[in-house]
Amino acid sequence: MSRLTPENVEVAKEIIARYPRPKSALIPLLHLAQEQDGYVADDAMEHLAELVGITPAEVLGTCSFYEMFKREPVGKYMINVCTNISCQLLGGEELLHHAEKTLGIRPGGTTDDGLFTLEDVECIAACTEAPCLQVNYRYKYKLDNADFDAMIEDLRTTNKDNIPPHGTLAEQRQHIPADKLAGIGSPEDTTTPEWFSKRLPVEEPKEENA
Amino acid sequence: MPTNTYVDHAPGYVDNEGPKIVTSRFGYEDSYTLERSLATGGYEGLRTALTKAPADVAAEVKDAVLLGRGGAGFPAGIKWGFMPPVWPRYLVVNGDESEPGTYKDRLLMERDPHQLIEGCIIACYALGLNTCFLYVRGEMADAQERIGTALNEAYEAGLVGKNIMGTDVSIDVVLHWGAGAYIVGEETALIESLEGNRGMPRLKPPFFPAAKGLYHKPTIVNNVETLANLPWILSNGAQAYKEHGSEASPGTRMLAISGHVNRPGVYEVPQGVVSFRELFYGDNYCQGIKDGNELKAFIPGGASAPWFFDDQLDVLLEAKDAGAAGSMLGSGAVVVMDETTDAVKACLRVVRFFARESCGKCTPCREGTSWEEKVLQRILDGYGREEDIDLLLDIGKNISPGEYPVAAFGKANLEAVPFPPKQTTICPLGPSSVAPITSAIRRFRHEFEAKIAAGPQNDGHSQAPEASTV
Numbered sequence: 222m223s224r225l226t227p228e229n230v231e232v233a234k235e236i237i238a239r240y241p242r243p244k245s246a247l248i249p250l251l252h253l254a255q256e257q258d259g260y261v262a263d264d265a266m267e268h269l270a271e272l273v274g275i276t277p278a279e280v281l282g283t284c285s286f287y288e289m290f291k292r293e294p295v296g297k298y299m300i301n302v303c304t305n306i307s308c309q310l311l312g313g314e315e316l317l318h319h320a321e322k323t324l325g326i327r328p329g330g331t332t333d334d335g336l337f338t339l340e341d342v343e344c345i346a347a348c349t350e351a352p353c354l355q356v357n358y359r360y361k362y363k364l365d366n367a368d369f370d371a372m373i374e375d376l377r378t379t380n381k382d383n384i385p386p387h388g389t390l391a392e393q394r395q396h397i398p399a400d401k402l403a404g405i406g407s408p409e410d411t412t413t414p415e416w417f418s419k420r421l422p423v424e425e426p427k428e429e430n431a
Numbered sequence: 432m433p434t435n436t437y438v439d440h441a442p443g444y445v446d447n448e449g450p451k452i453v454t455s456r457f458g459y460e461d462s463y464t465l466e467r468s469l470a471t472g473g474y475e476g477l478r479t480a481l482t483k484a485p486a487d488v489a490a491e492v493k494d495a496v497l498l499g500r501g502g503a504g505f506p507a508g509i510k511w512g513f514m515p516p517v518w519p520r521y522l523v524v525n526g527d528e529s530e531p532g533t534y535k536d537r538l539l540m541e542r543d544p545h546q547l548i549e550g551c552i553i554a555c556y557a558l559g560l561n562t563c564f565l566y567v568r569g570e571m572a573d574a575q576e577r578i579g580t581a582l583n584e585a586y587e588a589g590l591v592g593k594n595i596m597g598t599d600v601s602i603d604v605v606l607h608w609g610a611g612a613y614i615v616g617e618e619t620a621l622i623e624s625l626e627g628n629r630g631m632p633r634l635k636p637p638f639f640p641a642a643k644g645l646y647h648k649p650t651i652v653n654n655v656e657t658l659a660n661l662p663w664i665l666s667n668g669a670q671a672y673k674e675h676g677s678e679a680s681p682g683t684r685m686l687a688i689s690g691h692v693n694r695p696g697v698y699e700v701p702q703g704v705v706s707f708r709e710l711f712y713g714d715n716y717c718q719g720i721k722d723g724n725e726l727k728a729f730i731p732g733g734a735s736a737p738w739f740f741d742d743q744l745d746v747l748l749e750a751k752d753a754g755a756a757g758s759m760l761g762s763g764a765v766v767v768m769d770e771t772t773d774a775v776k777a778c779l780r781v782v783r784f785f786a787r788e789s790c791g792k793c794t795p796c797r798e799g800t801s802w803e804e805k806v807l808q809r810i811l812d813g814y815g816r817e818e819d820i821d822l823l824l825d826i827g828k829n830i831s832p833g834e835y836p837v838a839a840f841g842k843a844n845l846e847a848v849p850f851p852p853k854q855t856t857i858c859p860l861g862p863s864s865v866a867p868i869t870s871a872i873r874r875f876r877h878e879f880e881a882k883i884a885a886g887p888q889n890d891g892h893s894q895a896p897e898a899s900t901v
């Protein structure tokens with residue numbers, strides 16, 4: 222689909238400014254593109270390459286390494302069921318099989334109505350609450366089959382928890398006001414921060430106070 | 432303030448008897464707000480630090496023997512000392528928590544982000560650097576939400592950024608987030624990822640981060656929990672810290688105990704004084720194995736750790752003891768398997784994880800892990816061959832030559848081989864895949880043999896493996 226919208230270009234610029242080198246912003250920027258379109262479009266990758274000053278191939282190289290970036294449209298809700306060891310011990314695989322039956326798709330697949338994509342994922346750091354899953358990276362804990370079906374029904378109808386569509390992670394972004402910024406350390410700046418030099422241990426008897 | 436209903440308290444924390452060094456605010460509904468933090472001693476450790484010289488803060492941390500909580504257990508104070516006197520230098524916080532079974536950094540980030548931010552600033556101050564990147568795992572949207580909000584509050588209040596607490600000290604903390612790759616938790620891969628690249632580890636040497644890290648500049652990588660200890664240490668002093676835990680391992684650790692126990696959960700446990708037996712059966716902890724079953728095996732420190740068995744129940748929760756017994760406490764992830772567990776199935780699941788997460792940079796790991804997975808899958812499905820068990824051990828030897836660390840146990844007349852293992856790979860991910868294999872085969876070889884002898888069971892998901900050249 223598309224390049225970044227003018228509003229998102231502004232967001233992108235603010236993100237890039239937080240890093241000593243623009244390329245460091247690439248992963249957050251790919252998330253921004255995914256938030257805009259629900260997936261990372263080719264045009265968006267080209268646009269990011271321009272913003273960061275690298276080639277589109279480099280953007281693709283990074284993008285393709287990370288599991289969260291989808292380069293084709295996926296469902297509005299990504300259902301990630303954990304089947305790793307702690308969850309497996311308490312029924313994670315059975316939950317995944319139930320999800321397959323309920324949704325009529327295999328892991329990696331998307332329902333015909335475009336609402337759900339199912340994935341069989343690795344540990345999501347909720348191991349004591351097994352079996353568990355994430356909907357667009359928001360957690361659901363200790364689910365049985367009935368809980369799963371109720372969750373799907375809710376997502377189809379009211380979405381009572383207001384889970385945003387696939388692509389949106391934190392809705393609250395970091396924002397550093399210009400007058401509060403210490404000044405992101407550039408790799409080329411070899412000076413020791415003044416506040417640190419001033420506080421170095423004094424070897425001679427003290428002449429001036431720190 | 433996040434108002435989304437899905438950002439609710441991450442569950443699992445058990446508020447039991449014992450010292451609370453990093454979880455002291457976990458009982459409050461609003462523990463993540465600046466208001467609550469300030470009302471309960473938040474940023475006081477930083478205030479104390481700022482009255483001292485940076486070198487004295489570093490000395491205090493060194494004196495506290497703060498062992499790293501990310502996996503390797505290396506003392507933070509000593510690691511900090513490896514930095515050459517060169518600028519610029521950076522601090523990178525490892526919040527990529529994705530070792531299977533591990534669940535504690537996310538709790539610390541979601542429930543008490545200000546404690547972590549305070550820890551970051553204290554570390555930056557001690558190290559004399561002004562830029563810190565806080566790398567949060569991509570899948571943790573709630574943690575990103577909480578930390579982003581907390582950082583905005585802290586910048587507004589002058590606790591981070593320019594002229595911290597009205598002094599001349601200025602330090603930025605930047606929230607960064609990943610996009611799904613376990614290997615990025617490895618510190619050099621984390622740095623590659625933060626440079627915007629594919630998250631593949633670098634070779635050490637020369638790329639020891641303390642000397643050549645982010646942008647090839649001196650960089651300290653510390654785990655979230657490690658840094659979360661700093662406010663307490665600065666507020667109360669190294670001496671008070673050492674009153675908790677044992678001499679070799681002061682303080683506490685957050686441990687996630689999952690699997691077949693009656694009260695799974697995340698506990699803050701004093702290091703080196705509690706045994707696994709007490710952890711599993713004690714009233715203050717997990718209160719016994721599920722359904723009164725027998726314990727079969729347990730993973731003491733995340734999927735990368737060789738398994739322990741009932742013979743190791745009296746090992747104390749301390750890095751040095753666990754290491755000598757043939758495994759590690761790693762990331763504080765204890766996974767308990769009772770007698771109903773299928774050893775082959777559990778082994779396959781852990782190996783499959785490493786096969787999926789191998790970054791592909793070195794051959795023994797890239798080829799070896801998926802080969803192991805394939806062989807284990809056919810054994811589980813009943814299509815295994817008699818020679819497969821030795822084949823698995825042999826593949827392991829190519830990834831990790833020599834004796835692989837294994838827990839000592841009388842029943843098989845085995846001596847403990849201490850952790851860590853040798854490796855033919857760039858990073859320890861490949862050798863980690865050998866842990867479940869060696870553990871399960873040494874102790875439960877008969878289960879592998881039985882599956883091979885029985886053949887396909889038609890249990891609904893068995894299917895003939897594709898023709899293989901093995």
Ligand SMILES: Cc1cc2nc3c(=O)[nH]c(=O)nc-3n(C[C@H](O)[C@H](O)[C@H](O)COP(=O)(O)O)c2cc1C
Pocket residue numbers: 498499500501502503504505507510525526527528529530613614615616617618619652653654655657658858859860
């Ligand atoms: C494959 C692999 C994955 C790792 N994952 C993590 C992780 O998710 N979080 C973490 O803090 N450390 C992880 N580590 C350990 C880091 O490389 C590093 O040692 C640690 O972050 C240092 O922090 P500490 O000294 O405070 O413990 C991992 C190591 C390896 C080899």
Ligand code: SF4
Pocket residue numbers: 614631632788789790791792793794796797856857858859860861862
């Ligand atoms: S051991 Fe595996 S994960 Fe580590 S660098 Fe080599 S291929 Fe990558």
Ligand code: FES
Pocket residue numbers: 303304305306307308309343344345346347348351353531532533
């Ligand atoms: S194993 Fe499922 S969340 Fe950790």
